[in-house]
Amino acid sequence: MTRSWFWAQGLACGLLVATAAPLAMVLAVLFAPAALVALMSPPATAAHRQMGGILLVYGMAAALPWLQQLWAGAQSWPVSLDLLSAMRLLPSCWGAQAAAWLAGELVPFVARQILEARVRLRVNRLRDARSRLVAEWGLEEEAE
Amino acid sequence: MALTPFESSRLIAGQFAVDLARPMPGWGAGLDCFAATDTKSGRADHMALLVRRDAPLRVHAVNSLAAMPIDGILTPVAHGPAPGPGGVPGWFVVAPAPPGPPLAVGVAWRDHDLLQNLLRPVAHALERLQARHVTHRGIRPANLFRFRTDEPVTLGCAWAAPAASMQPAIFEPPYVAMCVPGGRGEGSIADDVYALGVTLLVLATGRMPMAGMDDATIIRRKLEMGSFAALAEGERLSPAIGDLIRGMLAEEPDHRPPPVLLADPAAARARRVAARPPPRTQRAVQLGAIAATNMRMLSLAIATAPQDGVRLLRSGAVDQWVRRSLGDSTTAAHLEELLRKRATDLPVDEPTADALLACQAIALLDPLAPVCWDGLALFPDGLGGALADLTGGDGRQPPNDRKLAAMVAAEAVAAWARMRPERCDPVLLRVEAHEHRQLLRMRDGGGIARLRYGLNPALPCRSALLGTALVARLSDVLPALEDVAAVEAVRIGVPLDAEIAAFLAARSDAPLAGELARMQEEADPAQAALIALRLLVWLQERQRIPALRNLAAWLGGMVSPLLEGWRNRKQRARLAEALATHVSAGALPRMLRLLDDHVARERDASEAADAARLVVRIDEELAQLAQAAPGRAAVAFSVGHELVLGAGMTALTLSLIATLVM
Numbered sequence: 001m002t003r004s005w006f007w008a009q010g011l012a013c014g015l016l017v018a019t020a021a022p023l024a025m026v027l028a029v030l031f032a033p034a035a036l037v038a039l040m041s042p043p044a045t046a047a048h049r050q051m052g053g054i055l056l057v058y059g060m061a062a063a064l065p066w067l068q069q070l071w072a073g074a075q076s077w078p079v080s081l082d083l084l085s086a087m088r089l090l091p092s093c094w095g096a097q098a099a100a101w102l103a104g105e106l107v108p109f110v111a112r113q114i115l116e117a118r119v120r121l122r123v124n125r126l127r128d129a130r131s132r133l134v135a136e137w138g139l140e141e142e143a144e
Numbered sequence: 145m146a147l148t149p150f151e152s153s154r155l156i157a158g159q160f161a162v163d164l165a166r167p168m169p170g171w172g173a174g175l176d177c178f179a180a181t182d183t184k185s186g187r188a189d190h191m192a193l194l195v196r197r198d199a200p201l202r203v204h205a206v207n208s209l210a211a212m213p214i215d216g217i218l219t220p221v222a223h224g225p226a227p228g229p230g231g232v233p234g235w236f237v238v239a240p241a242p243p244g245p246p247l248a249v250g251v252a253w254r255d256h257d258l259l260q261n262l263l264r265p266v267a268h269a270l271e272r273l274q275a276r277h278v279t280h281r282g283i284r285p286a287n288l289f290r291f292r293t294d295e296p297v298t299l300g301c302a303w304a305a306p307a308a309s310m311q312p313a314i315f316e317p318p319y320v321a322m323c324v325p326g327g328r329g330e331g332s333i334a335d336d337v338y339a340l341g342v343t344l345l346v347l348a349t350g351r352m353p354m355a356g357m358d359d360a361t362i363i364r365r366k367l368e369m370g371s372f373a374a375l376a377e378g379e380r381l382s383p384a385i386g387d388l389i390r391g392m393l394a395e396e397p398d399h400r401p402p403p404v405l406l407a408d409p410a411a412a413r414a415r416r417v418a419a420r421p422p423p424r425t426q427r428a429v430q431l432g433a434i435a436a437t438n439m440r441m442l443s444l445a446i447a448t449a450p451q452d453g454v455r456l457l458r459s460g461a462v463d464q465w466v467r468r469s470l471g472d473s474t475t476a477a478h479l480e481e482l483l484r485k486r487a488t489d490l491p492v493d494e495p496t497a498d499a500l501l502a503c504q505a506i507a508l509l510d511p512l513a514p515v516c517w518d519g520l521a522l523f524p525d526g527l528g529g530a531l532a533d534l535t536g537g538d539g540r541q542p543p544n545d546r547k548l549a550a551m552v553a554a555e556a557v558a559a560w561a562r563m564r565p566e567r568c569d570p571v572l573l574r575v576e577a578h579e580h581r582q583l584l585r586m587r588d589g590g591g592i593a594r595l596r597y598g599l600n601p602a603l604p605c606r607s608a609l610l611g612t613a614l615v616a617r618l619s620d621v622l623p624a625l626e627d628v629a630a631v632e633a634v635r636i637g638v639p640l641d642a643e644i645a646a647f648l649a650a651r652s653d654a655p656l657a658g659e660l661a662r663m664q665e666e667a668d669p670a671q672a673a674l675i676a677l678r679l680l681v682w683l684q685e686r687q688r689i690p691a692l693r694n695l696a697a698w699l700g701g702m703v704s705p706l707l708e709g710w711r712n713r714k715q716r717a718r719l720a721e722a723l724a725t726h727v728s729a730g731a732l733p734r735m736l737r738l739l740d741d742h743v744a745r746e747r748d749a750s751e752a753a754d755a756a757r758l759v760v761r762i763d764e765e766l767a768q769l770a771q772a773a774p775g776r777a778a779v780a781f782s783v784g785h786e787l788v789l790g791a792g793m794t795a796l797t798l799s800l801i802a803t804l805v806m
Contacts, residue, residue: 047781047785050785050789051785053789054785054788054789054792057789057792057793057795057796058792058795058796060796060799061792061795061796061798061799062799064796064799064800064802064803065799065802065803065806068803100788100792103788103791104784104785104788106784107784107785107787107788108780108781108782108783108784108785109780109784110784111779111780111781111783111784111787112776112777112780112781112784114780115776115779115780116773116776119769119772119776122769123766123769126762126765126766127762127766129758129762130759130762130763130766133755133758133759133762134759135713136712136713136714136755137711137712137713137751137752137755137756138711138713139755139756139759
């Protein structure tokens with residue numbers, strides 16, 4: 001991340017806090033896990049930022065109906081506090097982000113296992129063919 | 145009664161059976177002689193002469209005479225192989241049995257008997273031989289036969305050995321007697337007249353002249369005194385017989401009466417040729433044991449002691465002696481010219497230059513003398529006989545091998561002929577000498593053995609490998625080798641040694657020399673065996689011999705390593721199995737086809753190269769797969785995250801739609 005992009009992000013956050021403080025507070029609470037993963041240090045890699053993005057998308061998908069209520073309530077502090085105190089919003093949003101994190105960890109692992117299995121199959125076939133050629137044509141010396 | 149195939153195979157020319165239980169000692173003119181039976185007529189009135197292995201028969205003479213017999217001569221009727229004494233196979237020449245025993249020396253014959261019963265019939269026989277361009281070269285009392293004293297004599301057989309090789313020195317002119325026995329050559333009918341003259345003298349006097357003298361003394365005395373004087377010294381001969389013998393023993397062959405004249409003794413006696421006696425001097429030149437008083441004696445002395453003779457020649461003493469003592473300035477000038485050439489000619493090695501000088505000087509001093517080379521003397525057409533007599537065999541005479549090889553390599557015959565062009569055809573002899581030299585030096589299958597077999601079409605192969613087997617024809621090679629190969633202990637190296645190779649090269653009309661040379665030069669025994677197999681197959685197919693199991697077993701063991709050259713293991717195993725089958729069947733052609741399949745071998749090599757390249761490619765791919773593991777992990781991570789993100793974006797879109805709709 002470049003320094004200007006970092007400062008731009010800070011400026012955006014500052015503007016959001018200045019103009020819509022209740023919304024900023026709700027977003028900060030809801031997406032704290034995503035921010036935590038994205039800014040995991042030291043140092044925060046692209047993978048971490050990508051994972052943070054995934055968590056943000058999943059959290060947003062879970063929190064979007066409640067955020068619509070906040071938007072409808074003119075982003076007032078009471079509405080914000082009501083939302084945060086509601087029993088379903090926070091577990092849903094954080095649960096979605098937890099599921100996203102789990103999927104972000106499991107799916108690459110599974111994909112890697114599938115790839116490696118295919119490679120092992122190919123390697124075994126090649127080794128069999130090589131052994132057969134060596135035995136049939138007496139290529140031991142050359143093979144060594 | 146019909147003969148069994150085995151009995152037929154033991155007959156000579158399918159007709160004559162040799163009765164080894166009935167030897168005829170003393171009747172074979174020096175060769176072993178046995179009674180023989182004509183199985184077709186049932187008559188036992190033939191004799192078989194056993195040809196010595198180092199002295200081949202005179203093929204041209206035998207074939208010429210067998211076609212049409214001559215009265216008064218025991219002309220050969222057939223020749224061929226048959227079991228000899230001790231079961232050892234031998235080559236026999238069959239001729240009618242003599243009418244009686246050989247002539248005995250001890251009783252002087254009467255003149256009438258000599259003229260009517262000896263001179264006249266032998267002269268007639270020689271006349272007929274001359275018409276066939278054949279010489280006898282075996283006329284002596286021991287080779288003349290008659291039953292009763294009042295009968296004409298019959299000339300014995302003289303074709304079962306090289307011409308004149310069995311003749312004692314006394315019956316031959318000195319220039320022939322000084323030759324090695326096998327190298328006397330066919331000679332001329334005048335040489336037969338000389339031998340007849342000596343025979344006449346022996347029978348006229350009833351005793352053998354110069355008895356007890358060795359050959360060197362006989363030759364020296366004949367040259368010193370003249371043949372007639374040396375032989376008839378102190379003898380009392382009737383004027384008629386004396387005149388005849390004097391003419392027949394003339395030193396110059398052209399001065400001897402021809403057979404047609406001898407048939408009329410009165411005319412022969414009347415023929416006087418005015419020959420100028422050779423110049424002599426009282427001041428002799430001592431060379432070795434010879435005190436030469438004429439040029440012919442000096443030439444003999446140089447031939448006998450060549451190194452001393454060359455020293456004398458190079459010192460200039462010889463040409464001075466010839467010029468001053470003998471007054472022959474022409475010969476002296478020629479000798480000086482020879483010495484000048486010796487000094488100025490292209491440089492060759494000293495011994496060869498000296499031997500050439502001696503050879504040419506001898507021919508100049510005595511135009512009748514044979515080719516003399518380093519102590520050996522022979523006539524050009526006797527080179528084959530000399531090679532058979534003096535080279536190869538048991539290996540006891542390597543110096544003679546070298547001497548004859550050096551003589552051929554130096555083209556001594558051509559140099560000799562140049563010195564006496566009026567007595568021979570120098571162009572023909574030069575061409576022959578050049579051919580012999582080429583044959584000797586030929587890289588592919590040349591050498592002294594090749595020359596020996598080339599010049600002796602009836603000489604049996606002398607390979608030690610063949611043992612006592614008689615291999616005189618190309619068709620004899622394979623059966624003999626098959627018998628030899630039956631003994632496992634003999635199977636060392638290839639079954640074709642250098643002698644057999646030279647024999648095959650000389651006897652075959654196909655260009656085998658290159659293959660034979662490659663076989664001998666091949667360092668790898670298996671490859672050499674493959675070439676031998678190729679040659680044997682060529683022989684087998686030519687002779688249509690179905691199976692040669694012993695030879696197949698011999699070669700099978702040697703060529704089996706060649707299968708290691710096949711890269712494909714399965715194919716190699718299949719071929720080994722097939723080879724074993726062919727070996728047990730004795731099928732040499734199939735063995736050869738199996739081993740000599742170039743197309744299959746090239747295909748095998750090409751496929752082996754393809755396999756090797758494939759293995760390399762596999763190794764490269766395996767290495768690439770091993771190196772690509774981190775990359776695959778990154779791809780899996782990236783793809784996994786993309787999938788999850790994609791699902792999240794889908795969920796977000798659905799959530800947004802649901803929120804907007806509500």
